[in-house]
Amino acid sequence: MIILIFAEQRQGHRHGAVTQLFTAAQAISADAEIHVALLGHQLNPVAAELQKYPAAKIYGVDHAELELYRPQPYVQALDAVLKQSKPHLVLLPASFMGRDLAPRLAARTGAALATDCIAFTPQGDSLIVTRPVYAGKATAQLKLAADRLKICSVRPNTFAAAAPTSGNSAVEKITVNFDAATLRLKNNQWASTSSGVKDVTEADIVVSGGRSLKNADNFKILYELAAVLDAAVGASRAACDAGYQPHSRQVGLTGKTVTPKLYLAFGIDGAIQHLAGMRGSKCIVAINTKKEAPIYNVADYGCVADLFTMAPLLKSEFQNLLGK
Protein backbone atom coordinates (compact mmCIF):
# COMPACT_ATOMS: atom_id res chain seq x y z
CA MET A 1 0.00 0.00 0.00
CA ILE A 2 1.24 3.48 -0.90
CA ILE A 3 0.42 6.20 1.60
CA LEU A 4 1.05 9.81 0.59
CA ILE A 5 1.64 12.30 3.39
CA PHE A 6 0.83 15.96 2.79
CA ALA A 7 3.72 17.79 4.46
CA GLU A 8 1.96 21.05 5.24
CA GLN A 9 4.26 24.04 5.60
CA ARG A 10 3.75 27.77 5.83
CA GLN A 11 6.56 30.29 5.41
CA GLY A 12 9.08 27.48 5.62
CA HIS A 13 7.66 26.11 8.90
CA ARG A 14 6.47 22.55 8.76
CA HIS A 15 3.16 21.97 10.57
CA GLY A 16 3.82 20.20 13.88
CA ALA A 17 1.44 17.35 13.03
CA VAL A 18 3.28 16.29 9.85
CA THR A 19 5.75 14.01 11.63
CA GLN A 20 2.78 12.40 13.43
CA LEU A 21 1.44 11.34 10.04
CA PHE A 22 4.43 9.02 9.55
CA THR A 23 3.41 7.22 12.75
CA ALA A 24 -0.22 7.08 11.59
CA ALA A 25 0.87 5.66 8.22
CA GLN A 26 2.94 2.96 9.91
CA ALA A 27 0.03 2.12 12.22
CA ILE A 28 -2.30 1.68 9.24
CA SER A 29 0.09 -0.61 7.44
CA ALA A 30 3.44 -1.70 8.83
CA ASP A 31 4.84 -2.23 5.34
CA ALA A 32 3.30 0.85 3.77
CA GLU A 33 5.40 2.61 1.15
CA ILE A 34 5.38 6.19 2.39
CA HIS A 35 5.47 9.07 -0.06
CA VAL A 36 5.56 12.75 0.86
CA ALA A 37 4.04 15.73 -0.98
CA LEU A 38 5.64 19.08 -0.27
CA LEU A 39 4.07 22.19 -1.81
CA GLY A 40 5.15 25.81 -1.55
CA HIS A 41 7.88 28.16 -2.65
CA GLN A 42 11.60 28.10 -1.84
CA LEU A 43 11.27 24.78 -0.14
CA ASN A 44 14.86 23.64 0.21
CA PRO A 45 15.16 24.08 4.00
CA VAL A 46 11.86 22.28 4.72
CA ALA A 47 12.73 19.57 2.22
CA ALA A 48 16.08 19.03 3.93
CA GLU A 49 14.35 18.49 7.29
CA LEU A 50 11.79 16.14 5.77
CA GLN A 51 14.46 14.01 4.18
CA LYS A 52 15.36 12.73 7.64
CA TYR A 53 12.03 10.90 7.90
CA PRO A 54 11.39 7.41 6.54
CA ALA A 55 9.84 8.13 3.15
CA ALA A 56 10.42 6.12 -0.01
CA LYS A 57 9.79 9.23 -2.11
CA ILE A 58 9.42 12.96 -1.63
CA TYR A 59 7.62 14.91 -4.33
CA GLY A 60 8.13 18.66 -4.34
CA VAL A 61 6.17 21.31 -6.20
CA ASP A 62 8.08 24.55 -5.77
CA HIS A 63 6.38 27.50 -7.43
CA ALA A 64 5.89 31.20 -6.74
CA GLU A 65 2.11 30.73 -7.08
CA LEU A 66 2.24 28.40 -4.06
CA GLU A 67 3.98 30.83 -1.72
CA LEU A 68 0.84 31.57 0.28
CA TYR A 69 -1.92 28.99 0.56
CA ARG A 70 -4.78 29.15 -1.92
CA PRO A 71 -7.05 26.15 -2.33
CA GLN A 72 -7.22 25.90 -6.12
CA PRO A 73 -3.51 26.03 -7.06
CA TYR A 74 -2.76 23.78 -4.08
CA VAL A 75 -5.32 21.21 -5.14
CA GLN A 76 -4.01 21.29 -8.70
CA ALA A 77 -0.43 20.81 -7.49
CA LEU A 78 -1.40 18.03 -5.10
CA ASP A 79 -3.34 16.31 -7.86
CA ALA A 80 -0.20 16.46 -10.01
CA VAL A 81 1.70 14.70 -7.21
CA LEU A 82 -1.06 12.08 -6.96
CA LYS A 83 -0.63 11.26 -10.64
CA GLN A 84 3.03 10.40 -10.01
CA SER A 85 2.73 8.83 -6.58
CA LYS A 86 -0.46 6.81 -7.30
CA PRO A 87 -1.27 6.42 -3.60
CA HIS A 88 -4.04 4.32 -2.09
CA LEU A 89 -4.40 6.71 0.80
CA VAL A 90 -3.57 10.38 1.35
CA LEU A 91 -3.03 11.64 4.90
CA LEU A 92 -3.16 15.32 5.84
CA PRO A 93 -3.09 17.09 9.20
CA ALA A 94 -6.61 18.08 10.30
CA SER A 95 -5.37 21.67 10.37
CA PHE A 96 -7.01 24.69 8.76
CA MET A 97 -5.10 23.99 5.57
CA GLY A 98 -5.58 20.22 5.60
CA ARG A 99 -9.29 20.55 6.27
CA ASP A 100 -9.65 23.20 3.56
CA LEU A 101 -7.74 21.28 0.91
CA ALA A 102 -8.86 17.67 1.45
CA PRO A 103 -12.53 18.13 0.42
CA ARG A 104 -11.53 19.85 -2.82
CA LEU A 105 -9.08 17.05 -3.55
CA ALA A 106 -11.77 14.44 -2.88
CA ALA A 107 -14.25 16.23 -5.13
CA ARG A 108 -11.67 16.54 -7.88
CA THR A 109 -10.40 12.95 -7.76
CA GLY A 110 -13.54 11.01 -6.83
CA ALA A 111 -11.92 9.91 -3.58
CA ALA A 112 -13.64 8.89 -0.36
CA LEU A 113 -12.98 11.41 2.41
CA ALA A 114 -12.91 11.40 6.19
CA THR A 115 -12.03 14.38 8.35
CA ASP A 116 -10.32 14.58 11.74
CA CYS A 117 -9.69 10.83 12.10
CA ILE A 118 -8.44 9.35 15.36
CA ALA A 119 -8.16 5.63 14.46
CA PHE A 120 -7.84 3.47 11.37
CA THR A 121 -8.70 -0.18 10.71
CA PRO A 122 -8.02 -1.50 7.21
CA GLN A 123 -10.61 -4.03 6.09
CA GLY A 124 -9.56 -5.64 2.83
CA ASP A 125 -9.35 -2.79 0.34
CA SER A 126 -11.66 -0.58 2.32
CA LEU A 127 -10.69 1.44 5.34
CA ILE A 128 -12.69 1.91 8.52
CA VAL A 129 -11.91 5.21 10.24
CA THR A 130 -13.03 6.48 13.60
CA ARG A 131 -13.73 10.16 14.09
CA PRO A 132 -15.32 12.28 16.81
CA VAL A 133 -18.79 13.63 15.99
CA TYR A 134 -21.31 15.80 17.86
CA ALA A 135 -18.44 17.85 19.28
CA GLY A 136 -16.90 14.79 20.89
CA LYS A 137 -20.16 13.59 22.45
CA ALA A 138 -19.95 10.49 20.24
CA THR A 139 -17.61 8.81 17.80
CA ALA A 140 -18.52 7.45 14.39
CA GLN A 141 -16.99 4.76 12.25
CA LEU A 142 -17.00 5.38 8.54
CA LYS A 143 -16.21 2.82 5.91
CA LEU A 144 -14.36 4.31 2.97
CA ALA A 145 -15.15 2.55 -0.30
CA ALA A 146 -12.71 -0.15 -1.42
CA ASP A 147 -12.54 0.85 -5.07
CA ARG A 148 -11.53 4.45 -4.53
CA LEU A 149 -8.66 6.60 -3.45
CA LYS A 150 -9.03 7.43 0.24
CA ILE A 151 -8.23 10.79 1.80
CA CYS A 152 -8.11 11.27 5.56
CA SER A 153 -7.18 14.23 7.69
CA VAL A 154 -5.79 13.16 11.03
CA ARG A 155 -6.50 14.89 14.33
CA PRO A 156 -3.29 16.48 15.64
CA ASN A 157 -1.65 14.81 18.66
CA THR A 158 -3.52 11.54 18.17
CA PHE A 159 -0.36 9.81 17.02
CA ALA A 160 3.09 10.43 18.48
CA ALA A 161 5.61 12.24 16.31
CA ALA A 162 7.94 9.94 14.39
CA ALA A 163 11.61 10.27 15.24
CA PRO A 164 13.96 11.36 12.49
CA THR A 165 15.99 8.51 11.03
CA SER A 166 19.00 8.59 8.79
CA GLY A 167 16.83 8.45 5.66
CA ASN A 168 17.88 10.63 2.79
CA SER A 169 15.45 10.20 -0.08
CA ALA A 170 15.93 12.58 -2.98
CA VAL A 171 13.26 15.16 -3.74
CA GLU A 172 11.57 14.61 -7.08
CA LYS A 173 10.49 17.93 -8.53
CA ILE A 174 7.17 18.14 -10.30
CA THR A 175 6.37 21.02 -12.63
CA VAL A 176 2.82 22.33 -12.75
CA ASN A 177 1.36 24.84 -15.18
CA PHE A 178 -1.42 26.51 -13.31
CA ASP A 179 -4.71 27.25 -15.08
CA ALA A 180 -5.25 31.00 -15.09
CA ALA A 181 -8.82 30.50 -13.85
CA THR A 182 -7.59 28.88 -10.66
CA LEU A 183 -5.41 31.87 -9.85
CA ARG A 184 -8.30 34.36 -9.60
CA LEU A 185 -8.29 34.19 -5.83
CA LYS A 186 -5.39 36.14 -4.32
CA ASN A 187 -3.91 35.59 -0.91
CA ASN A 188 -2.70 39.12 -0.22
CA GLN A 189 -1.23 38.65 3.18
CA TRP A 190 -0.60 36.24 5.98
CA ALA A 191 -0.58 38.23 9.22
CA SER A 192 0.35 36.74 12.55
CA THR A 193 -2.20 37.30 15.29
CA SER A 194 -0.15 35.60 17.94
CA SER A 195 2.13 38.57 18.84
CA GLY A 196 4.90 36.26 19.92
CA VAL A 197 2.76 33.76 21.87
CA LYS A 198 1.85 30.36 20.51
CA ASP A 199 -1.53 29.67 19.01
CA VAL A 200 -3.77 27.30 20.97
CA THR A 201 -3.90 24.84 18.09
CA GLU A 202 -0.13 24.56 17.89
CA ALA A 203 1.00 24.24 21.49
CA ASP A 204 1.62 21.00 23.40
CA ILE A 205 0.25 22.65 26.52
CA VAL A 206 -2.68 25.07 26.73
CA VAL A 207 -3.41 27.22 29.78
CA SER A 208 -7.00 28.47 29.56
CA GLY A 209 -9.03 30.94 31.58
CA GLY A 210 -12.72 31.71 31.91
CA ARG A 211 -15.04 34.53 32.86
CA SER A 212 -13.87 34.20 36.45
CA LEU A 213 -10.56 35.91 35.54
CA LYS A 214 -12.72 39.08 35.71
CA ASN A 215 -10.66 41.27 33.38
CA ALA A 216 -7.97 41.30 30.73
CA ASP A 217 -5.24 42.32 33.18
CA ASN A 218 -5.73 39.28 35.37
CA PHE A 219 -4.92 37.01 32.43
CA LYS A 220 -1.33 38.07 33.09
CA ILE A 221 -1.06 35.33 35.73
CA LEU A 222 -1.96 32.75 33.09
CA TYR A 223 0.51 34.20 30.57
CA GLU A 224 3.27 33.98 33.19
CA LEU A 225 2.45 30.33 33.87
CA ALA A 226 2.25 29.67 30.11
CA ALA A 227 5.70 31.20 29.60
CA VAL A 228 7.22 28.71 32.06
CA LEU A 229 5.51 25.78 30.32
CA ASP A 230 6.09 27.04 26.77
CA ALA A 231 2.30 26.87 26.52
CA ALA A 232 -0.38 28.79 24.64
CA VAL A 233 -3.11 30.74 26.41
CA GLY A 234 -6.72 29.94 25.62
CA ALA A 235 -10.05 31.22 26.91
CA SER A 236 -13.72 30.38 27.18
CA ARG A 237 -16.24 32.17 25.03
CA ALA A 238 -17.50 34.10 28.04
CA ALA A 239 -13.97 35.46 28.59
CA CYS A 240 -13.59 36.37 24.90
CA ASP A 241 -17.04 37.92 24.61
CA ALA A 242 -16.24 40.05 27.67
CA GLY A 243 -13.11 41.27 25.86
CA TYR A 244 -10.57 39.71 28.25
CA GLN A 245 -8.98 37.81 25.38
CA PRO A 246 -9.15 38.04 21.57
CA HIS A 247 -11.49 35.63 19.81
CA SER A 248 -8.49 34.01 18.14
CA ARG A 249 -7.84 32.34 21.53
CA GLN A 250 -11.37 31.03 22.09
CA VAL A 251 -11.57 27.30 22.63
CA GLY A 252 -14.81 25.46 21.95
CA LEU A 253 -17.61 24.75 19.56
CA THR A 254 -17.48 28.18 17.95
CA GLY A 255 -13.81 28.68 18.75
CA LYS A 256 -10.87 26.43 18.08
CA THR A 257 -10.57 22.71 18.70
CA VAL A 258 -7.44 21.80 20.60
CA THR A 259 -5.93 18.41 21.41
CA PRO A 260 -2.79 19.21 23.41
CA LYS A 261 -0.90 16.87 25.71
CA LEU A 262 -1.99 18.98 28.67
CA TYR A 263 -4.94 21.34 29.03
CA LEU A 264 -5.14 23.43 32.21
CA ALA A 265 -8.56 25.04 32.76
CA PHE A 266 -8.61 27.91 35.25
CA GLY A 267 -12.06 29.02 36.36
CA ILE A 268 -13.81 27.45 33.40
CA ASP A 269 -17.18 25.91 34.17
CA GLY A 270 -17.05 23.27 31.44
CA ALA A 271 -20.16 24.12 29.41
CA ILE A 272 -20.81 21.52 26.75
CA GLN A 273 -19.76 24.00 24.05
CA HIS A 274 -16.42 24.53 25.77
CA LEU A 275 -15.85 20.78 26.17
CA ALA A 276 -16.48 20.48 22.44
CA GLY A 277 -13.18 22.22 21.80
CA MET A 278 -10.92 20.54 24.34
CA ARG A 279 -12.21 17.17 25.47
CA GLY A 280 -9.84 15.44 23.06
CA SER A 281 -6.84 16.68 25.09
CA LYS A 282 -4.62 13.92 26.44
CA CYS A 283 -4.58 15.16 30.04
CA ILE A 284 -7.00 17.71 31.47
CA VAL A 285 -6.49 19.62 34.71
CA ALA A 286 -9.28 21.76 36.20
CA ILE A 287 -8.92 24.45 38.82
CA ASN A 288 -12.35 25.58 39.91
CA THR A 289 -13.80 26.64 43.25
CA LYS A 290 -17.01 24.73 42.60
CA LYS A 291 -16.67 20.99 43.04
CA GLU A 292 -19.86 20.36 41.01
CA ALA A 293 -18.52 22.24 37.96
CA PRO A 294 -19.01 20.04 34.87
CA ILE A 295 -15.37 20.56 33.85
CA TYR A 296 -14.51 17.98 36.51
CA ASN A 297 -16.47 15.34 34.54
CA VAL A 298 -13.82 15.38 31.85
CA ALA A 299 -10.80 16.34 33.97
CA ASP A 300 -8.07 13.87 34.92
CA TYR A 301 -6.89 15.99 37.85
CA GLY A 302 -8.78 18.60 39.81
CA CYS A 303 -7.99 21.22 42.44
CA VAL A 304 -11.04 22.69 44.12
CA ALA A 305 -9.35 25.99 44.85
CA ASP A 306 -9.13 29.65 43.95
CA LEU A 307 -7.41 30.19 40.63
CA PHE A 308 -5.82 33.45 41.74
CA THR A 309 -3.99 31.54 44.49
CA MET A 310 -3.20 28.46 42.42
CA ALA A 311 -1.82 29.99 39.22
CA PRO A 312 1.21 31.68 40.87
CA LEU A 313 1.87 28.62 43.07
CA LEU A 314 1.83 26.34 40.05
CA LYS A 315 4.08 28.73 38.20
CA SER A 316 6.78 28.47 40.87
CA GLU A 317 6.38 24.68 41.20
CA PHE A 318 6.84 24.26 37.45
CA GLN A 319 9.77 26.66 37.55
CA ASN A 320 11.43 24.46 40.16
CA LEU A 321 10.66 21.31 38.20
CA LEU A 322 11.84 22.62 34.86
CA GLY A 323 14.76 24.55 36.25
CA LYS A 324 13.53 27.87 34.85
Add this chain to the structure above:
Amino acid sequence: MRILTIVKQVPDSNATIKIAASGTAIETAGLKLVMNPFDEFAVEQAIQLREKGQPVEEIVALTIGDDKAAEILRTALAMGADRALHVCDPTLLSHDEVYLAEILALAIQKQPQPFDLILTGKQAIDMDAGEIGPALAEFLNRPHVGAVVGLEISGKQLKARRRVEGAEEYMEVELPALLTCEKGLCEPRYPSLPNLMKAKKKPLDTLKAADLPGVEKISRRSELVAMQPPAARKGCKFVEGEPAQMAKELVRLLREEAKVV
Protein backbone atom coordinates in the same frame (compact mmCIF):
# COMPACT_ATOMS: atom_id res chain seq x y z
CA MET B 1 -25.90 40.04 -7.02
CA ARG B 2 -27.65 36.73 -6.32
CA ILE B 3 -26.76 34.94 -3.10
CA LEU B 4 -27.30 31.32 -2.14
CA THR B 5 -27.04 30.26 1.49
CA ILE B 6 -26.72 26.57 2.26
CA VAL B 7 -28.13 25.41 5.56
CA LYS B 8 -28.48 22.25 7.60
CA GLN B 9 -30.71 21.24 10.48
CA VAL B 10 -28.77 19.87 13.45
CA PRO B 11 -29.38 19.03 17.12
CA ASP B 12 -28.94 22.02 19.43
CA SER B 13 -25.40 22.22 20.79
CA ASN B 14 -26.74 21.70 24.33
CA ALA B 15 -28.45 18.43 23.41
CA THR B 16 -27.51 15.19 25.14
CA ILE B 17 -26.48 12.68 22.50
CA LYS B 18 -27.57 9.06 22.95
CA ILE B 19 -26.80 6.33 20.47
CA ALA B 20 -29.93 4.60 19.12
CA ALA B 21 -30.40 0.84 19.36
CA SER B 22 -29.47 0.51 15.67
CA GLY B 23 -25.95 1.60 16.59
CA THR B 24 -25.70 3.78 13.49
CA ALA B 25 -27.75 6.80 14.51
CA ILE B 26 -28.64 8.89 17.52
CA GLU B 27 -31.89 8.92 19.50
CA THR B 28 -34.04 11.66 18.00
CA ALA B 29 -37.04 11.55 20.34
CA GLY B 30 -37.29 14.87 22.17
CA LEU B 31 -34.19 16.23 20.46
CA LYS B 32 -34.26 19.99 19.88
CA LEU B 33 -33.34 20.73 16.27
CA VAL B 34 -31.99 24.08 15.11
CA MET B 35 -30.27 25.71 12.18
CA ASN B 36 -26.57 24.87 12.29
CA PRO B 37 -25.01 27.88 14.09
CA PHE B 38 -22.38 28.46 11.38
CA ASP B 39 -25.16 28.52 8.78
CA GLU B 40 -26.91 31.28 10.74
CA PHE B 41 -23.83 33.39 10.04
CA ALA B 42 -24.24 32.62 6.35
CA VAL B 43 -27.90 33.68 6.24
CA GLU B 44 -27.27 36.75 8.38
CA GLN B 45 -24.33 37.83 6.23
CA ALA B 46 -26.44 37.60 3.08
CA ILE B 47 -29.16 39.76 4.61
CA GLN B 48 -26.67 42.29 5.92
CA LEU B 49 -25.14 42.68 2.47
CA ARG B 50 -28.58 43.68 1.20
CA GLU B 51 -29.29 45.93 4.19
CA LYS B 52 -25.94 47.67 3.75
CA GLY B 53 -26.89 48.68 0.25
CA GLN B 54 -25.39 46.01 -1.97
CA PRO B 55 -27.51 45.38 -5.05
CA VAL B 56 -28.78 41.97 -3.90
CA GLU B 57 -31.53 40.74 -6.23
CA GLU B 58 -32.22 37.50 -4.49
CA ILE B 59 -31.27 35.49 -1.40
CA VAL B 60 -32.08 31.79 -1.62
CA ALA B 61 -31.74 29.21 1.16
CA LEU B 62 -31.06 25.59 0.21
CA THR B 63 -30.97 22.41 2.28
CA ILE B 64 -30.86 18.66 1.81
CA GLY B 65 -32.81 17.03 4.59
CA ASP B 66 -35.87 15.16 5.75
CA ASP B 67 -39.39 16.65 6.13
CA LYS B 68 -38.54 18.34 9.42
CA ALA B 69 -35.65 20.23 7.84
CA ALA B 70 -38.20 22.56 6.24
CA GLU B 71 -38.32 24.28 9.64
CA ILE B 72 -34.88 25.81 9.20
CA LEU B 73 -35.78 27.00 5.72
CA ARG B 74 -38.73 28.84 7.32
CA THR B 75 -36.25 30.30 9.81
CA ALA B 76 -34.01 31.47 6.97
CA LEU B 77 -37.04 33.02 5.24
CA ALA B 78 -38.08 34.71 8.47
CA MET B 79 -34.57 36.10 8.90
CA GLY B 80 -34.86 37.64 5.42
CA ALA B 81 -34.18 35.14 2.64
CA ASP B 82 -36.53 35.49 -0.34
CA ARG B 83 -37.18 31.87 -1.24
CA ALA B 84 -36.11 28.40 -0.25
CA LEU B 85 -35.29 25.08 -1.87
CA HIS B 86 -35.65 21.80 -0.03
CA VAL B 87 -34.04 18.70 -1.49
CA CYS B 88 -36.18 16.21 0.37
CA ASP B 89 -35.96 12.60 -0.69
CA PRO B 90 -35.11 9.66 1.57
CA THR B 91 -33.00 8.11 -1.20
CA LEU B 92 -30.67 11.13 -1.14
CA LEU B 93 -29.85 11.21 2.56
CA SER B 94 -26.35 10.22 3.57
CA HIS B 95 -23.52 10.92 5.98
CA ASP B 96 -21.14 11.20 3.05
CA GLU B 97 -20.59 14.94 2.80
CA VAL B 98 -18.78 14.80 -0.54
CA TYR B 99 -21.77 12.95 -1.98
CA LEU B 100 -24.10 15.63 -0.58
CA ALA B 101 -21.87 18.34 -2.04
CA GLU B 102 -22.16 16.71 -5.45
CA ILE B 103 -25.95 16.67 -5.15
CA LEU B 104 -25.96 20.30 -4.04
CA ALA B 105 -23.81 21.18 -7.06
CA LEU B 106 -26.31 19.48 -9.34
CA ALA B 107 -29.27 21.23 -7.71
CA ILE B 108 -27.49 24.58 -8.05
CA GLN B 109 -26.66 24.00 -11.72
CA LYS B 110 -30.35 23.26 -12.40
CA GLN B 111 -31.37 26.69 -11.15
CA PRO B 112 -32.45 29.04 -13.92
CA GLN B 113 -29.89 31.68 -12.90
CA PRO B 114 -26.42 31.32 -11.43
CA PHE B 115 -25.42 32.60 -7.99
CA ASP B 116 -22.63 35.14 -7.65
CA LEU B 117 -22.02 34.34 -4.02
CA ILE B 118 -22.56 31.04 -2.21
CA LEU B 119 -22.34 31.04 1.58
CA THR B 120 -22.09 27.88 3.67
CA GLY B 121 -21.21 27.29 7.30
CA LYS B 122 -17.66 26.36 8.26
CA GLN B 123 -18.92 23.00 9.46
CA ALA B 124 -22.08 21.28 10.61
CA ILE B 125 -22.02 20.70 14.36
CA ASP B 126 -23.50 17.22 14.11
CA MET B 127 -20.91 15.35 12.04
CA ASP B 128 -18.28 18.12 12.40
CA ALA B 129 -17.00 17.39 8.91
CA GLY B 130 -16.46 20.84 7.41
CA GLU B 131 -16.28 19.20 3.99
CA ILE B 132 -19.25 20.46 2.02
CA GLY B 133 -18.15 24.07 1.42
CA PRO B 134 -14.77 23.35 -0.21
CA ALA B 135 -16.07 20.22 -1.99
CA LEU B 136 -19.01 22.14 -3.45
CA ALA B 137 -16.67 24.90 -4.64
CA GLU B 138 -14.59 22.28 -6.45
CA PHE B 139 -17.64 20.67 -8.07
CA LEU B 140 -18.75 24.11 -9.23
CA ASN B 141 -15.20 24.95 -10.28
CA ARG B 142 -15.14 28.23 -8.41
CA PRO B 143 -12.80 29.73 -5.80
CA HIS B 144 -13.60 29.51 -2.13
CA VAL B 145 -12.37 31.03 1.09
CA GLY B 146 -12.79 28.90 4.20
CA ALA B 147 -13.54 30.02 7.76
CA VAL B 148 -14.23 33.66 6.90
CA VAL B 149 -14.38 36.11 9.81
CA GLY B 150 -14.52 39.37 7.87
CA LEU B 151 -16.02 40.37 4.52
CA GLU B 152 -16.08 43.44 2.29
CA ILE B 153 -17.68 43.62 -1.13
CA SER B 154 -17.50 46.48 -3.58
CA GLY B 155 -18.90 45.91 -7.03
CA LYS B 156 -17.69 42.48 -8.07
CA GLN B 157 -14.59 42.62 -5.89
CA LEU B 158 -14.70 40.62 -2.67
CA LYS B 159 -12.23 40.80 0.21
CA ALA B 160 -12.36 38.14 2.90
CA ARG B 161 -10.36 37.68 6.05
CA ARG B 162 -9.93 34.15 7.31
CA ARG B 163 -8.58 32.76 10.52
CA VAL B 164 -5.86 30.09 10.56
CA GLU B 165 -3.46 28.81 13.22
CA GLY B 166 -1.94 31.87 14.89
CA ALA B 167 -2.62 34.14 11.93
CA GLU B 168 -5.16 35.70 9.62
CA GLU B 169 -5.11 35.62 5.85
CA TYR B 170 -6.42 38.36 3.61
CA MET B 171 -7.92 36.97 0.45
CA GLU B 172 -9.33 38.80 -2.55
CA VAL B 173 -11.33 37.58 -5.49
CA GLU B 174 -13.73 38.75 -8.15
CA LEU B 175 -17.16 37.12 -7.92
CA PRO B 176 -18.39 34.41 -8.33
CA ALA B 177 -17.05 32.79 -5.19
CA LEU B 178 -18.00 30.57 -2.28
CA LEU B 179 -17.29 31.37 1.36
CA THR B 180 -17.60 29.21 4.45
CA CYS B 181 -18.65 31.29 7.45
CA GLU B 182 -16.89 31.27 10.81
CA LYS B 183 -17.90 32.77 14.14
CA GLY B 184 -17.01 36.45 14.29
CA LEU B 185 -18.33 37.24 10.81
CA CYS B 186 -21.61 38.71 12.12
CA GLU B 187 -24.23 38.29 14.83
CA PRO B 188 -27.27 36.34 13.63
CA ARG B 189 -30.63 37.96 14.35
CA TYR B 190 -33.62 36.28 15.91
CA PRO B 191 -36.54 36.37 13.50
CA SER B 192 -39.40 38.50 14.83
CA LEU B 193 -42.90 37.09 15.19
CA PRO B 194 -44.33 39.15 12.30
CA ASN B 195 -41.45 38.00 10.10
CA LEU B 196 -42.12 34.40 11.09
CA MET B 197 -45.71 34.89 9.92
CA LYS B 198 -44.59 36.50 6.65
CA ALA B 199 -42.15 33.67 6.04
CA LYS B 200 -45.07 31.27 5.71
CA LYS B 201 -46.07 33.05 2.51
CA LYS B 202 -42.63 33.03 0.90
CA PRO B 203 -41.96 30.35 -1.73
CA LEU B 204 -40.47 27.07 -0.53
CA ASP B 205 -40.00 24.49 -3.27
CA THR B 206 -39.37 20.83 -2.65
CA LEU B 207 -37.14 18.83 -4.96
CA LYS B 208 -37.26 15.04 -5.23
CA ALA B 209 -34.67 12.81 -6.86
CA ALA B 210 -36.85 12.80 -9.98
CA ASP B 211 -36.48 16.59 -10.20
CA LEU B 212 -32.70 16.21 -10.37
CA PRO B 213 -31.96 14.16 -13.47
CA GLY B 214 -28.42 12.83 -13.25
CA VAL B 215 -28.54 12.44 -9.48
CA GLU B 216 -28.72 8.65 -9.86
CA LYS B 217 -25.21 8.71 -11.32
CA ILE B 218 -23.75 10.21 -8.17
CA SER B 219 -22.49 7.53 -5.87
CA ARG B 220 -21.61 7.38 -2.21
CA ARG B 221 -17.94 7.09 -1.37
CA SER B 222 -18.26 6.31 2.29
CA GLU B 223 -20.84 4.96 4.66
CA LEU B 224 -21.42 5.35 8.37
CA VAL B 225 -21.19 1.87 9.88
CA ALA B 226 -21.28 2.48 13.62
CA MET B 227 -21.58 5.08 16.33
CA GLN B 228 -20.44 4.88 19.92
CA PRO B 229 -20.35 7.06 22.99
CA PRO B 230 -16.91 8.63 23.35
CA ALA B 231 -14.25 6.58 25.11
CA ALA B 232 -14.83 7.16 28.81
CA ARG B 233 -12.26 9.25 30.60
CA LYS B 234 -10.84 7.60 33.65
CA GLY B 235 -12.43 10.00 36.15
CA CYS B 236 -11.10 12.99 38.04
CA LYS B 237 -8.49 12.59 40.73
CA PHE B 238 -8.99 15.44 43.20
CA VAL B 239 -5.81 16.78 44.72
CA GLU B 240 -6.41 17.70 48.37
CA GLY B 241 -4.77 19.94 50.97
CA GLU B 242 -3.68 23.52 51.35
CA PRO B 243 -3.13 25.39 48.05
CA ALA B 244 0.66 25.15 48.34
CA GLN B 245 0.49 21.38 48.95
CA MET B 246 -2.00 20.98 46.12
CA ALA B 247 0.26 22.78 43.68
CA LYS B 248 3.23 20.63 44.67
CA GLU B 249 1.26 17.39 44.45
CA LEU B 250 -0.38 18.30 41.13
CA VAL B 251 2.96 19.05 39.52
CA ARG B 252 4.33 15.74 40.86
CA LEU B 253 1.36 13.82 39.41
CA LEU B 254 1.69 15.53 36.03
CA ARG B 255 5.36 14.56 35.90
CA GLU B 256 5.33 11.07 37.39
CA GLU B 257 1.86 9.68 36.71
CA ALA B 258 0.51 11.47 33.62
CA LYS B 259 4.02 12.08 32.24
CA VAL B 260 2.94 15.20 30.36
CA VAL B 261 5.49 17.72 31.66
